[in-house]
Amino acid sequence: MRSHLLNDLTAEHYRRSVTEGVERVAAQLATVKRPFTGITVDALAPRIDAVDLDAPLGDTTAALDELQEIYLRDAVYFHHPRYLAHLNCPVAIPAVLGEAVLSAVNSSLDTWDQSAGGTLIERRLIDWTAARIGLGPAADGVFTSGGTQSNLQALLLAREEAEPGRAGWEGSQNLGRLRVFVSEAGHFSVRKAAKLLGLGPDAVVPVPVDHDRRMHTVALARALERCRRDGLVPMAVVATAGTTDFGSIDPLPEIAELAAQYGTWLHVDAAYGCGLLVSPTRRALLDGIERADSVTVDYHKSFFQPVSSSAVLVRDAAVLRHATYHAEYLNPRRMVAERIPNQVDKSLQTTRRFDALKLWLTLRVMGADGVGRLFDQVCDLAAEGWRMLAADPRFDVVTQPQLSTLVFRYVPAAVTDPAEIDRANLHARKALFASGDAVVAGTKVAGRHYLKFTLLNPETTTGDLAAVLDLIAGHAEQYLGESLDRAS
Incomplete structure (x- = not known):
């Protein structure tokens, strides 16, 4: 053997x-x-x-x-042009090559003596990403398994920074006073993180969104003021740069102003929208992200990397101390004085794959502009898809996309019962999946069932979108016809 x-x-x-x-x-x-x-x-x-x-x-x-x-x-x-469901991208060939190399060598990125150059490559990519964001010279970060872990670590840092040095702050009574503000369209991992961090059941405060599914800043200001008035502590505001359902980008400059006014940690969840960091045409959509205290990026979404490849970035490297623990067998304190770089000093994980290598090879082969142009293509496709849906009387489309997501549903002219329309859309999605002809996602908007295209494949065309829309309409019409027959 x-x-x-x-x-x-x-x-x-x-x-x-x-x-x-x-x-x-x-x-x-x-x-x-x-x-x-x-x-x-x-x-x-x-x-x-x-x-x-x-x-x-x-x-x-x-x-x-x-x-x-x-x-x-x-x-x-996911590489098929009619896979249109979730935030799964076709992957760059240089990244797949990196996957083969890192799996074979099997470096572990927790300590220098298990990784050597791997540690330095990861650190260089963190510095590169922080510079793209504009976090400043004191920035730092670490690669993670995905956006959920990145958001968890960011909120851990926010919790620890909420009342530094206050005796007994970790007690459950005080933790119950902490509040995290996130839009109604924000990611569920924020609630999961709050629970894991021992915060109270009311810790996460959902903030209403506007017509474009962006955080309503007036509502945020009111919520922050109410928090202060009630003697509670605004631990963090989580702005989203690319919501999972709508691809919407919260108004980052205005949110940053409010966070500064209330002395609140600002975290930007850019797991989806981070592709804009390399976009030749759309980088301005992220204006204001440079004021964040922490940022989540998922390269395995809009940088076309294989799962997993993510990172959490922070404005002030010193806050990463809240994730630091020393073990004599692994990273004893003396190594800090000896300037030995151990990534475990920054990470929630101990053993950790060299996922940074995939992004490194992608950038060295394709370049940042090459990656950004691919992301621009899917955003352009979404804009064309929105125009198609808006002009098609068979469908109701929710909002014009900022990134590459379209939320819509089939609305038959002859049916007015919302519940029956819901059932028709659910059936269409299931029937489409069972046929294998295409894969689309689903979600709810105002309690009603909608369908979703998440476009991350530059090979997908408007012809593909039109064909899938016809398939959806056909399955929905077939269901409604059979339903009518059953009723009669």
Whole structure:
């Protein structure tokens, strides 16, 4: 079995095995005709349950044959131009190369003596991103597993900075006084973070949004003033630069002014909108982000990186001390004096993959402008899609996109019952997924069911959007016709 461990004696085995796997994936990608086969859980689960994990196949080819049957054939393929559902992007080839390198070398980014140059590459990318944001010379940060972890760490820092040095502040009574303000369209991870941080059930204060699903700053000002009047502590304001449902960008300059006025930590969740940092044409949409105390970026969304690749950035490197713990076996305090760079001093994680390498190779091959142009293309596509939907009497579109998301629903001319329209849209989404012809997402707006295109594939065309809209309308009409027949 030692022959399956990667080392100097098995380099040729490694090359053959990985090459065979890459060829399988390449062949699959070349032949995919739909984003999904439509297979159901009930059909696929028995195949996987039937695999005897205590009876190894002993052969790479046989294992890949099995994998073809239980995974590759029926995977959901984000590279297909009619995958329009979630914030999943087709990935840059240099990043996939980076994934292969980092997995094989298997550096761990917690300490210098496990990573060497990997630590310096990650730190350079953090500095590069902070400079793109405009956080200033004292900025720092660390790569994370995703936006949820980045938001959690940012709010941990905000909590610790809310009342520094106040004796007994960590007591539950005082923690219950902390408040976090986020728009109604903000990410659910803010509530999850508040719970994990021991804050009270009323800690997260939802702020109403305007017609464009952007945080209403007048409502935020009122909420902050009410917080102060009630003797509570405004721990943080979370502005969103690219909401998951609508791609809306909160008015960052105005929110930054309010945060400064009330002495409140400003966190900007730019997990989605971070692609604007490299956009040749739309960077101004992020104006005001440079005033944030912390920022979340997800390169695995709008930088076309494989999962996972994310980071949390802070204006003041000193606040990362709140995530610092020293262990004699790993990162003893003396290493700080010796100027040995240990990333675990900044991170909530200990063992951590060298995910920064994927972004590094992408930038070194494609350049930041190349990545930004791809993101611009999907934003341009969303603008064209909005015009199509606005002109199509079959659909109601919610708001004009700032990024690359469209929220809409089919509205039949002959049906007025909102519940029946809801059911028609739900059916259309399920039927489309079952057919495998396209994959779209769904959400709720004012309690009603809507559909969603999340456009992150520059290969998707307006023709693809038009075809999928026709499919949606067809499935909805079929449902309504059958419903009418059942009623009669």
